[in-house]
Amino acid sequence: MKKPIRVLTKLLLITVFIISCNSKTEQKKSIAEAISVLPNATIKETIAYYYKLKEEYPTKYNFEKENELNTLGYQYLSNGKVSEAIEIFKLLVSEFPKSSNPYDSLGEAYKTAGNNELAIKNYEKSLALNSKNINAEDIINKLKYSKYDATRFGKKYKIKEYKDDLDELGRRLSEVNPNVYKFISKKDFWSAIESKKELITESTTFSDFLWYCSEIIANINCSHTSMGYFNQERKLIPIELRFPLEVKMINNKLYVSNSLINKEKVNLKDEIVAINGKSIEVIKLEIFKHISSQGNIETYKKNFLNAHSTSIIPYALGFPKSYNILLKGASNSIKLSPLKKYQNNFQKLPNYLCQETLCFNYSKDKKTAFITIRSFAYYGKRFKKFKAFIDNSFDSMAKMNIQNLVIDIRGNGGGPSDAGIYLLKYLSQTPFTYFSSSQFSESLNEIQPFSNNFKGTTYITMDGNGGSTTGHFMSLVKHLKLATLIGEELGSNQFCTGGQKRLRLPNTGIIYSVARNTYITTATSFPIDRGIMPDHEITQSIDDYVNDIDTVMGYTLSLLQKKDK
Numbered sequence: 001m002k003k004p005i006r007v008l009t010k011l012l013l014i015t016v017f018i019i020s021c022n023s024k025t026e027q028k029k030s031i032a033e034a035i036s037v038l039p040n041a042t043i044k045e046t047i048a049y050y051y052k053l054k055e056e057y058p059t060k061y062n063f064e065k066e067n068e069l070n071t072l073g074y075q076y077l078s079n080g081k082v083s084e085a086i087e088i089f090k091l092l093v094s095e096f097p098k099s100s101n102p103y104d105s106l107g108e109a110y111k112t113a114g115n116n117e118l119a120i121k122n123y124e125k126s127l128a129l130n131s132k133n134i135n136a137e138d139i140i141n142k143l144k145y146s147k148y149d150a151t152r153f154g155k156k157y158k159i160k161e162y163k164d165d166l167d168e169l170g171r172r173l174s175e176v177n178p179n180v181y182k183f184i185s186k187k188d189f190w191s192a193i194e195s196k197k198e199l200i201t202e203s204t205t206f207s208d209f210l211w212y213c214s215e216i217i218a219n220i221n222c223s224h225t226s227m228g229y230f231n232q233e234r235k236l237i238p239i240e241l242r243f244p245l246e247v248k249m250i251n252n253k254l255y256v257s258n259s260l261i262n263k264e265k266v267n268l269k270d271e272i273v274a275i276n277g278k279s280i281e282v283i284k285l286e287i288f289k290h291i292s293s294q295g296n297i298e299t300y301k302k303n304f305l306n307a308h309s310t311s312i313i314p315y316a317l318g319f320p321k322s323y324n325i326l327l328k329g330a331s332n333s334i335k336l337s338p339l340k341k342y343q344n345n346f347q348k349l350p351n352y353l354c355q356e357t358l359c360f361n362y363s364k365d366k367k368t369a370f371i372t373i374r375s376f377a378y379y380g381k382r383f384k385k386f387k388a389f390i391d392n393s394f395d396s397m398a399k400m401n402i403q404n405l406v407i408d409i410r411g412n413g414g415g416p417s418d419a420g421i422y423l424l425k426y427l428s429q430t431p432f433t434y435f436s437s438s439q440f441s442e443s444l445n446e447i448q449p450f451s452n453n454f455k456g457t458t459y460i461t462m463d464g465n466g467g468s469t470t471g472h473f474m475s476l477v478k479h480l481k482l483a484t485l486i487g488e489e490l491g492s493n494q495f496c497t498g499g500q501k502r503l504r505l506p507n508t509g510i511i512y513s514v515a516r517n518t519y520i521t522t523a524t525s526f527p528i529d530r531g532i533m534p535d536h537e538i539t540q541s542i543d544d545y546v547n548d549i550d551t552v553m554g555y556t557l558s559l560l561q562k563k564d565k
Helices: 002-025 043-056 066-078 082-095 100-113 116-129 134-144 159-176 186-199 206-218 231-236 280-288 299-307 309-317 380-400 417-427 469-479 542-546 551-564
Strands: 246-250 253-258 271-275 324-327 358-362 368-373 404-408 435-437 457-462 484-487 495-504 511-521
Touching: 043 082, 066 082, 066 100, 082 100, 100 116, 100 134, 116 134, 134 495, 159 186, 159 206, 159 495, 159 511, 186 206, 206 231, 206 309, 231 309, 246 299, 246 309, 246 542, 253 280, 253 542, 271 280, 280 299, 280 309, 299 309, 358 380, 368 380, 380 417, 404 551, 417 469, 457 469, 457 551, 469 484, 469 511, 484 551
Parallel strands: 368 404, 404 457, 457 484
Antiparallel strands: 246 253, 253 271, 271 324, 358 368, 435 511, 495 511
């Protein structure tokens, strides 16, 4: 009986094999590939051919999967054939009218073509079909509200509209940001919102409400969740209400860095101890409550205040019509003249050899190279520029047999992780893993350093403006002990919530961004509420600032001199 069973088993296996082979031969062909083979066909002819094949061979080609046409549309778009892409996406929409993604793709094509009206229309259809389409909601807000109404400074909304917007703000912050309660308890977060509601009266203006909202957002201590770089507030404030001096906070003291219209009343470097009867400490604490930064990092807040002093001080003081300042050592206050015009230069960054975003220099003796990287923000195709700069810099260093490297990342607000990883591959001597937690799985793998990596001594100058990817990069630099760090506490660290979603409050129209993805490097031993700390903490004095002396770089050069002796 065993032999017939074995024969039957073989017959069954052969039958299964034949069925399997037949199923493979009957697999439907790609419709996208089929309509792409017509030589010199117009897009109109290509689409006509699509309908012809669908009518004559409805089961031969894959008409059921929307990604077929979607991929083809993006191929046209990436090749600069925007009008052709639009037609393919229009076909996609007509074939899959109840799906969200086709409208999202068509919206992107119209946006690329500069037709914002149709882009918004299709993104709104996509969002209606899928309320969780964050991309569509984000772009709708960017396109619809790109023009900011700067005339609403004193406008008053209804009390209910203000309160409803505060509830909406709290709801969206807590829904979108996965770490909203990382640095503040849920109870304290919602209590803060209720306390702001109690402040609202019929006299509350739009500018007052902006200030309330900025504090609510800053409460969660996330640098990627904010109302922007004070753009909305700055655009609103009338020129005559601005604080008529540029000031710089150094070691919790406030100094005049530009007298502006008050040159005859106030001197450069004068220390201000009070404004309109309020001490600088009280004003500082009020301002810091409204600046979004990572954890309890104050260096970023300080630099933010310095950059926006003429506009942020009025908000903190309730928009006084005049300003009286008390200087250190003086018994009487000085009444300042109001501004008649003003152009904000956002305070100059200290620089040693370069004011550009990317620079490569070297010393006369060719022992030391200087690389300036003011930004890691080289996304997409622009990454080639960053890669070429880094490659060329390290190639030049190898040819010159450079012994010391100084990397200046002051003012670097971050960018894609690719940039930080690429630079680390030239600095690290051993394999490393960049992220311990990230939405990008490839960043969780072990990364091999370049064979021609730099083997000399590295110094990095840093400041409180270093954010996002700069924090990730520097956390690994410190963790792997790749360089000596000089300057002030970095404005970021190994932990951040990034990937911003742009939102708008329904009644007041306030625009804000909320981070939605968690990124943590493998340098998890550092505290998440403080920035990466320097090995040598150096602060620029007001004298050095006014005289354009780069204190941090000067100290770095002194370390180099000691090393080479």
